Amino acid sequence: MILNGLYDNFLSWFSVDMGIDLGTCNTLVCVRGEGIVLNEPSVVAVKKNSTQVLRNGNELAVGWVAKEMLGKTPGSITAIRPLKDGVISDFEITEAMLSYFIRKVNGQHPLVRPRVVIAVPSGITAVERRAVLDSAEKAGARKVYLVEEPMAAGIGASLPIVEATASMIVDIGGGTTEVAIMSLADIAQCESVRVAGDDMDEAIINHMKKAYNLMIGEQTAERIKIEIGSAATDGEERTMEVRGRDMISGLPRKTVITSEEIREALQEPLSAIIETVTRTLERAEPELAADLVDNGIVLAGGGALLRGIDVVVSNATGLECRIAEDPLTCVARGTAIYLEHLEEWKGTMESDADDF
Structure with a gap:
């Protein structure tokens, strides 16, 4: 095991290790030391009744190219969003999409497969987690680590999650809304709702x-x-x-x-999100709740850009609410920070090695 770890660390000098925010609407890829290098829609265009990805000239119809086709395809072509409610709904298409993104980022170092940290919703099942691990492995990752989205979002938003004080994040994505209260580098209270x-x-x-x-x-x-x-x-x-x-x-x-x-x-969807926030607060320990009076709530994800949503959350909870800096990229930036501390934190993360 020690030799395997040393060999893995040696390979990491030659690979482009990456953090991926595998979202229902958009997939963002971060590379250690470079920041976000890819931000494309989670859309793939395929030939009707097949998993063969369409070609647009020399390029595969994935990401922006495929999104332009949504709702405009002829009968012979289907534009698919392979993730629904934050989880994989089409395994083969997700694998093709991930493979395309990994190759695009890893193009300069094709001989050494990268280590990949992927952010996943906190409420997904063990089977859904396994699907993400398998898809990333088959797409070309050497080793895959999963981190829960609220943790990644909290780190990306520069919250003091490792301290003995409560930090609260509301990450409103495309398929799921993640609400979490964190303290001492772990999630103290969390709820994931498939409304976003x-x-x-x-x-x-x-x-x-x-x-x-x-x-x-x-x-x-x-x-x-x-x-x-x-x-x-x-x-x-x-x-x-x-x-x-x-x-x-x-x-x-x-x-x-x-x-x-x-x-x-x-x-209606906003009410469901607000209810999730208040339910999470109601279940918080008294000392954590006391911290939040001072620390407030941070909004992340694309949904945080909806005008006035911070006002609505603040009115419903009585707590100060602010929008994270560049909320769309919080989760992706959090995965990049995980990559930088992979040796210290990998014991707290689920990975493909857990099965052996």
Whole structure:
């Protein structure tokens, strides 16, 4: 075992070890000493009824190329998001996607396979964890380590998680929202709920159907959320022109919507997230709860960029709430810091070596 460890450390001098935030919407890759080197959508385009990844010239249709195809493919092509609610829903397509990303980052050192740290939702099952480990191994990783997303997000947000004080993170991703209270380098209280950015997009799609008899796609719903979506009033009401297909005539049509109605449409998924935050706080130990009065709550993930969400969380909990610096990359940056301390911390992480 000692020789194996020494050999592994020797190989790490020649490999591009990487941290991966394998998200439902986007996959981010960090390399030790270089920061984030890849940020692409978790989308793959394949030939219909197969797992053969489509080619776009010399490039595979993965990431940005594939996302452009969402909702626009002919019958012979399918654009797939292989992760749903933060977990792998299509094993082979995820393997192909990971393989593409790892090769893209590891291109200069193809002879030595990298060690990989992957952030996973805290609420996934043992079978789902095994699927991530297997996919990464088959995609070309030499050794795979799993770290829970709240821990990675807390480290990436520069929270004092190793100290004897409570730090609270709310990581709102695409498929899951992770709420955790951390202290002394471990999670003291945590809850993962499969309500997040995708559910907000779905709520907007349903609102457009009910209010306007207008069918819109996922990408349009996401654009609406980003441009005029909000969780609380900020004194500035916005409007946006939306195009889609009329559900009655079947013809293309456009309409104008307001930020106020989108705010109403987002109430259901936002309420589920707020309930998860308050439930986690209710289960916290009294001393940890006391710390949070001073330390407050930090928001991370793409959902933290929704206007006014910090105000809503603060009003619901009575605690100060702030948005982490560059919330989209918190988890990925956390995995990179894990990589830097891999020898010290790998005993606390699940890895493919745990099976032997």
